[in-house]
Amino acid sequence: MKNLVSTSLFFILLIATNVAGANDKLNNQECFFTLNGIEHYVKISGAENKTTPIIIVHGGPGGNNYNFEKTIGPHLEKFAPVVYYDQRGCGRSKAAKDTNDYTITTLISDLDCLRESLGLEEMTLLGYSFGAELSLRYTKAHPKRVKQLIISSPAELSTSVFLVQLQGFYSIANQHLRHEIEEILKQDKSVKEKFLSIWNIVPQSVVDSFLFVNQYIANLNRKMWEESKLPSEGTVHFQNVIFENSKGDLLESVRGLDTECLIISGIFDKNGGFQTGIELNKVLTNSNLLLYEKSAHFPDMEESERFANDVKKFVLRN
Structure with a gap:
């Protein structure tokens, strides 16, 4: 009996040590990580929270995380380490010299190199818009590296989404x-x-109405785009390469994926279509779909308090 108690205590301490040490190598900082030969901008905040880090995977293709960092990001940093990075050729990251070096496969590899550079065995991915597709495809390729998956306003690059x-x-x-x-x-x-x-x-006014229900938030979003002064050098390359190579097979490729997944979709999302979220919920075996009734493509900005609370409940319940 004594040996059993001692053994149990050993495993409890081992688990506690693993959880506490899961992000011991993370420090709050802004820096550049070289991933597959390309310098990527990385910002780490909330490292004082000893929980599984949330990696933010932005959309576009060709976007960046600037607005996310300034709006919903600080709310997430209160309860989890948050890692922002701009994909190759986007925002503050460097561009690849070879214009053909912009593929889903390359972006998956970049993300895994980031994980390794951060010293993480596993992570939580939060991908929005195109970043949701990238996060799903990464999880399919490396299921043991993703503890939880959050996809917001999922949009697949395919003819149907066009x-x-x-x-x-x-x-x-x-x-x-x-x-x-x-x-x-x-x-x-x-x-x-x-x-x-x-x-x-x-x-511009129609684009704002297309992306947002609340036009005050739309104006704030546009001001922040201008404030950032960040180019999207990768956009043309993404259009020419990723669009051309898109198979439109996201639903079939992730069918049966059992990683715990939270899907968030605004019911007025005209960009990716909230129907994508509904269909993903059908094929992912361990997913939960939340529909936001006051949001279009950016529920993180239009219903930020709810978004932060839903993410917090999801990532901290385990």
Whole structure:
């Protein structure tokens, strides 16, 4: 009996040590990590919290984490270590010299190199927009490295999402813009070419209504874009390479994935379509879907208090 008690205490202490030591190598800092030969901007905050680190995987493709860091980020840092990084060619990170070196496979490898550089055995991924797809595909490739998965406003790079976005613009356009959209749709071009042409003619005000329900938040978002003065050098490369190589197979490729997953979708999301979240909830065996009734594509900004509370409950309940 005494040996049994001693053994039990040993394992309890071992587990406690592993949890406490899970992020001992993390320090609050801004720096650059060289991942697959490319300097990536990395910011670590909330390292004083001895819980599994949350890695923030931004969208785009070609975006950055600047707005996330300034808005919802500090709320998450109160209860977990948060690691922000800009993907290659994005924001504050360096671009690859080879314009063909922008693929999902490369981005998955970059993310795993980041994990190794941070000295983490496992991590929680929080991916939003395109970052949700990247996080899902990373988890499929490295399931033992992801303790929990949070995907917000999931958007897959595929022809179907192009069509969702075109319908979204049409639904909020005035008569003149609808006419312009219809003329583009008549052209003998690919869906992708039509998609890019329509994005080029849509006014700023319509883009804001497309991405946000609350136009005060939309204006704040745009001001922060301008304030950051960050280029998106990777955007063209992402469009030319990732779009061309997209198979539109996300749902089938992650079917049966059993990593614990929280899915957050705004019901007014015209960018990725909240339907993507509903369908992912069907194929992921250990997922929970939360629909946000006052949000479009950025529930982290439009319902920030709820977003932070839902993430906190999810990551701290285990």
